[in-house]
Amino acid sequence: MSQGFIKTTENNYLADSKRGSFEFAEVGVNFTKSFTDQLRVGLQLFTRDLGPIGNYTPQLDWFYLDYRFWDWLGIRAGRTKLPFGLYNETNDIDSARVPILLPQSVYPITSRDYLLAQTGAELYGRVPLEGAGSLEYRAYGGTIYLDTTASASTIARLTVPYVVGGRLIWQTPLEGLQVGGSVQAIRLDLDYQPPAALVTKLQMDGSLPADFRGPLKIEAPVLLTVGSVEYQTGDLLLAAEYSRWRAKLESPIQVLVADTDTVSERGYLMTSYRTAPWLSPGLYYSVFFKDVDHRSGRDAYQHDVAATLRFDLTDHWLLKLEGHYMHGTGALASAQNDNQPTKTLAADWGLLLLKTTAYF
Amino acid sequence: MLALGALAWLTALGSFPGASAVAGETEFRVIVDPDNSTTSAPRELLAEAFLKTSTRWPDGELIRPVDQRPESTARKGFSQSVLKRSVGAIRSYWQQRIFSGRDVPPPELDSDDAIVRYVSEHRGAVGYVSASTRSGRTKVVTVK
Numbered sequence: 001m002s003q004g005f006i007k008t009t010e011n012n013y014l015a016d017s018k019r020g021s022f023e024f025a026e027v028g029v030n031f032t033k034s035f036t037d038q039l040r041v042g043l044q045l046f047t048r049d050l051g052p053i054g055n056y057t058p059q060l061d062w063f064y065l066d067y068r069f070w071d072w073l074g075i076r077a078g079r080t081k082l083p084f085g086l087y088n089e090t091n092d093i094d095s096a097r098v099p100i101l102l103p104q105s106v107y108p109i110t111s112r113d114y115l116l117a118q119t120g121a122e123l124y125g126r127v128p129l130e131g132a133g134s135l136e137y138r139a140y141g142g143t144i145y146l147d148t149t150a151s152a153s154t155i156a157r158l159t160v161p162y163v164v165g166g167r168l169i170w171q172t173p174l175e176g177l178q179v180g181g182s183v184q185a186i187r188l189d190l191d192y193q194p195p196a197a198l199v200t201k202l203q204m205d206g207s208l209p210a211d212f213r214g215p216l217k218i219e220a221p222v223l224l225t226v227g228s229v230e231y232q233t234g235d236l237l238l239a240a241e242y243s244r245w246r247a248k249l250e251s252p253i254q255v256l257v258a259d260t261d262t263v264s265e266r267g268y269l270m271t272s273y274r275t276a277p278w279l280s281p282g283l284y285y286s287v288f289f290k291d292v293d294h295r296s297g298r299d300a301y302q303h304d305v306a307a308t309l310r311f312d313l314t315d316h317w318l319l320k321l322e323g324h325y326m327h328g329t330g331a332l333a334s335a336q337n338d339n340q341p342t343k344t345l346a347a348d349w350g351l352l353l354l355k356t357t358a359y360f
Numbered sequence: 361m362l363a364l365g366a367l368a369w370l371t372a373l374g375s376f377p378g379a380s381a382v383a384g385e386t387e388f389r390v391i392v393d394p395d396n397s398t399t400s401a402p403r404e405l406l407a408e409a410f411l412k413t414s415t416r417w418p419d420g421e422l423i424r425p426v427d428q429r430p431e432s433t434a435r436k437g438f439s440q441s442v443l444k445r446s447v448g449a450i451r452s453y454w455q456q457r458i459f460s461g462r463d464v465p466p467p468e469l470d471s472d473d474a475i476v477r478y479v480s481e482h483r484g485a486v487g488y489v490s491a492s493t494r495s496g497r498t499k500v501v502t503v504k
Contacts, residue, residue, distance in 0.1 A: 032464050037415075037422050042461045062461050071415050081460050089460035096455040126413055134413075175404075175444060235446050277448055312448070315430065359455070 001027040002094045004355035010346035011329065012336040014109065015051030017351070024355070025049050026092060028061065040066045046092065050109065051336065061092075062117050072125040079119045083138040083167040084182045085226045085241055088115060095359040098237075098282035098310045100322045103268035104331060105288035105302070106226060106243050114186070118142040118163045133173045136180075139166040144186070156215045157191035169228070176232040184224040191215035194256050207255045218257055219250045226266075235274035242267040244292075265289040272308075282308040290330050299343035302331040317358050324351035387437030388488045391479050391498040396421070396486075400502040406442050409486055411453065412463050417484060424485040425466040426478050434472065438488045442503065 004024035008017040015021035030044035043063035047056050064078035081089040090096045091107050101109065108115075120142015127135045144160040165184030172179060193215040202208035226243035243266040251257040265288070272282035286304040289295050308322040326349050329342040337345055390406060392398055397419055408414035409423045417423055428435040430447045439447045454465040469475050472493040479485040480497040489495070 028459065030459060030461070032458070032461070034464070037424075040464075044459070044461065064461055066461075068415070071413075089462070090456045093455060093459040096452050096459065136413075232445070232449075234444065235449055274446060274448055277446075 001025075001359075002355055002357040004100065004353060007352045008349055009351075010349035011332055013326075013332060013349075013351060014336075016336070017051075021051065023049050023051050024353075025056075026094075028092065030061075038068045040068075042066070048092070070125070072127045074124050075121065076124065077121045079117050080122050080140065081117045082115060082140070082163075082165070082184065083122075084115065084165070084184055084224065085167075085243070086180075086228045086230055086239060091116070094320070094355060094357040095318060098272040098280050098320075099270070099284065099306060099308045100320050100353045100355045101306070101324075103241075103270065103284055103286035103306075104304065105266035105268055105286040106241050108331075110333075113146060114144060118144050120163070131173065133171045136169045136171065137166065140164065154193050154195070155190055156193050157189075159189050161187050161189055163187075165224075178228075178230050180228045182224075182226045182228070186222050186224075188220040188222070190218045190220065192218050192257060198256075202255055208253065212253070216251065216253055216256050220248060221250070222247045235280075237270070237272045239270045240268065262290070263292045265292050272310075278312045280310040280312070282306075282310065288328075288330055297343055298345075298347040299329045299332075299341070301328040303327040304331075316360055318356065320353070320355045320357075322353040322355075324353075326351060387441065387491060388434040389491050389493070389495070390438075390442075390486065390488050390501045390503055391476065391495050392501050393479055393481075393483055393485045394497050394499055395483060396499060396501075398501055399499075400504050402504045403442055406486070406503060407444070410443060410466060411450075412457075412466070421484040424482050426475055426482075426485060426487040427466045427468045428472075428475060428488070429468055429470060434488055434490045442488075 002025060005020065005022055006015055006017045006024050007020040012018050015023040026046065026048035028044055028046040030042060032040060032042035034040045041064065044061040045058060046061035047058040049056050060079065062079050062081055064076050064080050066074065066076045068074035083089060085106055087102055087107060091102055091109065091112065094100065118140060120140060122138060122140035124138045129135060141164040144163055146158055146160065163184065163186040165182065167180060167182040169178050169180030199208060199212065199214065203210050203212065223246045224243065226241055228241045230239040244263055246263045249257060249260045251259055268284055268286035270284035272280055274280045284306050288302040290300055294300055304324055304326055306322060306324045308320060311319045313319055328347060329345045332342050332345055334340060334342055396417065398417060405414065410425045415423055430451065436447055439445060439450055443450055457463045469478060472489040475487040475489050476493065476496045476498055479487045
């Protein structure tokens with residue numbers, strides 16, 4: 001279980017952070033049972049509070065039935081974590097890494113509901129390559145059940161007809177070096193109910209059919225790709241990832257919601273080193289561009305330089321201190337900043353995080 | 361003098377024949393169950409076994425790795441020599457695996473004698489003990 005504190009010098013980020021916020025906590029419990037050497041079941045209960053997100057609503061994070069036929073083929077069914085990039089599956093496991101926040105360009109904590117797990121099936125395995133290392137693969141397909149109670153009042157329904165994807169990692173002959181790529185295709189279907197006043201206005205000027213009552217059915221296909229490289233030797237970790245996300249909106253009535261097609265660009269470089277059994281410093285640079293075709297303006301990007309100190313106080317209790325220098329407002333939300341446009345928010349700001357975790 | 365210098369350099373790299381065996385004699389020995397046909401095993405295979413990325417011996421028998429407690433001297437030596445990572449780094453590895461639902465770590469036992477008992481009683485088992493421990497019915501395996 002974890003409890004954190006978040007404070008920004010300017011702008012609210014993730015929570016009401018300008019004033020300092022303790023709305024940064026999570027609790028997870030998991031159970032795993034092996035029935036045979038090849039058959040296993042597991043589940044995890046999780047609850048969190050991050051600003052306006054979570055509010056300690058408990059959820060079944062993942063649950064699965066796993067049968068491993070051979071090293072090169074296993075199957076898993078249920079709600080399983082999405083293998084996207086190097087660290088998506090451990091995004092909410094504070095004890096498994098040095099930074100408090102993984103690089104948000106590739107692992108946005110606010111998108112956890114969409115990126116964490118899918119309900120469906122997955123094939124996985126590891127294939128030795130006779131002197132050329134080994135290949136680890138994972139391929140999955142299913143859907144994501146979303147809690148829409150906190151959605152905007154104009155969204156009548158939000159479903160995910162499909163999510164499919166996979167990850168391929170080459171464990172190279174150089175021990176500790178792995179290179180890989182992940183791809184994920186997901187579609188969100190929304191029923192959008194436009195405000196009545198807008199409908200009336202558009203119908204009066206002839207832009208909208210007179211018999212339109214709504215809702216407007218919108219499809220939002222998204223394609224996420226990431227290339228990854230990681231090198232671990234002893235207690236040193238070096239990692240880098242580059243990602244592009246292509247998000248479309250496809251609307252049958254352009255005057256209400258126009259089609260869009262946006263490609264965002266994301267990446268980071270990260271390192272950490274366990275200098276002593278009780279101390280691990282870490283450092284990363286992360287960058288995010290909202291739209292590769294529009295890179296100028298403070299709200300178009302987010303640069304993030306972060307430094308962390310992890311203190312392992314005992315075998316089951318740790319403390320982390322992390323500071324960020326942020327340049328840009330691309331990762332900020334207007335709704336958390338008095339609905340001010342993000343291009344008017346402070347371009348240079350700092351973020352301080354403190355977090356303690358007990359784990360067993 | 362040149363030969364002595366080369367010898368020192370090769371030993372430091374761990375590439376001098378027998379360097380691994382010397383490390384094993386002073387820190388730990390790897391043991392397998394008495395019915396296991398393996399007499400020597402590549403370090404990489406043992407690493408894969410204890411990280412559970414490989415689950416079968418070359419003869420197809422299921423591998424059953426067993427660990428010692430993190431504070432054990434034998435574990436520290438095994439972790440550095442075979443897994444090439446500290447016990448703390450391996451702990452983080454298992455935290456990731458456990459909380460992503462991927463797998464669970466090998467069982468941890470309290471003593472060398474407990475390891476010997478477990479390995480002798482479980483087909484396919486592999487463990488490590490202090491170099492001075494009697495291996496009982498188990499078989500000592502050379503790490504290549």
